[in-house]
Amino acid sequence: MPPAENPGWTLVVPVKTLVAAKTRLSEAAGPHRAALAVAIACDTVEAALRCAAVARVVVVTGDPVAAPALAEVGAHVTGDPEAGLNAALRHGGLEAVRLAPGGPVGALQADLPALRPAELALVLAAAGEFDQSFLPDAAEVGTTFYGVRPGVPFTPGFGGPSRDRHLRRGAKELCLHGVESVRRDVDTPDDLRAALSLGVGPRTAEIAGRLAGAGMPEGVGEPEDAGRPGRESPPGGSLR
Ligand SMILES: Nc1nc2c(ncn2[C@@H]2O[C@H](COP(=O)(O)OP(=O)(O)OP(=O)(O)O)[C@@H](O)[C@H]2O)c(=O)[nH]1
Numbered sequence: 001m002p003p004a005e006n007p008g009w010t011l012v013v014p015v016k017t018l019v020a021a022k023t024r025l026s027e028a029a030g031p032h033r034a035a036l037a038v039a040i041a042c043d044t045v046e047a048a049l050r051c052a053a054v055a056r057v058v059v060v061t062g063d064p065v066a067a068p069a070l071a072e073v074g075a076h077v078t079g080d081p082e083a084g085l086n087a088a089l090r091h092g093g094l095e096a097v098r099l100a101p102g103g104p105v106g107a108l109q110a111d112l113p114a115l116r117p118a119e120l121a122l123v124l125a126a127a128g129e130f131d132q133s134f135l136p137d138a139a140e141v142g143t144t145f146y147g148v149r150p151g152v153p154f155t156p157g158f159g160g161p162s163r164d165r166h167l168r169r170g171a172k173e174l175c176l177h178g179v180e181s182v183r184r185d186v187d188t189p190d191d192l193r194a195a196l197s198l199g200v201g202p203r204t205a206e207i208a209g210r211l212a213g214a215g216m217p218e219g220v221g222e223p224e225d226a227g228r229p230g231r232e233s234p235p236g237g238s239l240r
């Protein structure tokens with residue numbers, strides 16, 4: 001938890017209904033697609049909650065399977081207004097302000113299974129310097145994090161080529177080294193391979209192990225700092 005004088009970030013994580021989730025992984029994941037989506041989201045949330053700068057994670061979902069799984073890893077779960085991704089994020093943003101008036105609010109993608117708490121801490125420290133900021137995804141097309149300082153309107157513009165959208169809206173692009181795990185979102189089989197090579201959380205590693213026949217590498221698991229709160233890890237740290 002952050003120190004008392006610093007309320008810490010509330011991160012809003014959107015998780016859509018599982019029947020519609022991770023469709024670009026349908027072929028690679030087959031019958032494991034929904035389980036993989038939950039595993040990735042749970043590993044993302046668990047890693048975020050291990051970041052000392054994060055006070056809480058608000059998950060926005062209406063899914064009856066994802067909701068209890070995410071609550072189990074420590075998320076505060078709220079329902080989905082079912083009006084699309086940014087409406088879900090704004091709803092979570094209102095819940096964040098209700099829970100922690102005066103704290104900074106961020107939106108974090110749910111598909112960052114290689115997330116390292118120390119790298120997220122670097123992103124949040126940088127974001128704290130600007131009213132409104134974002135981190136582009138690994139492809140430099142989308143966005144994995146968008147955040148605002150306390151009192152600044154929370155107006156996320158996720159979806160498709162959101163890097164340009166956030167830039168046009170005047171959000172500061174965070175250009176940081178050593179934050180690969182925060183930028184490595186997983187939408188396609190190639191993305192999953194890239195995340196596996198960084199080292200993913202335990203739930204994702206377990207499901208990915210079942211996909212080895214679908215061209216996924218075997219024998220990759222958690223980032224080495226996964227179970228050690230607050231420990232700084234080198235970017236791209238070695239795998240167990
Ligand atoms: N709560 C909520 N989350 C959403 C909604 N739409 C998208 N998301 C989440 O936003 C992130 C990006 O969504 P998408 O890229 O559209 O979907 P995806 O499930 O990641 O992948 P595809 O099905 O392959 O497009 C994922 O974490 C989704 O779970 C929504 O309407 N409500």
Ligand SMILES: C=C(OP(=O)(O)O)C(=O)O
Pocket residue numbers: 137141142143144157158159160161162163185187
């Ligand atoms: C929603 C986004 O990403 P993706 O579709 O890659 O999950 C985004 O980058 O704004």
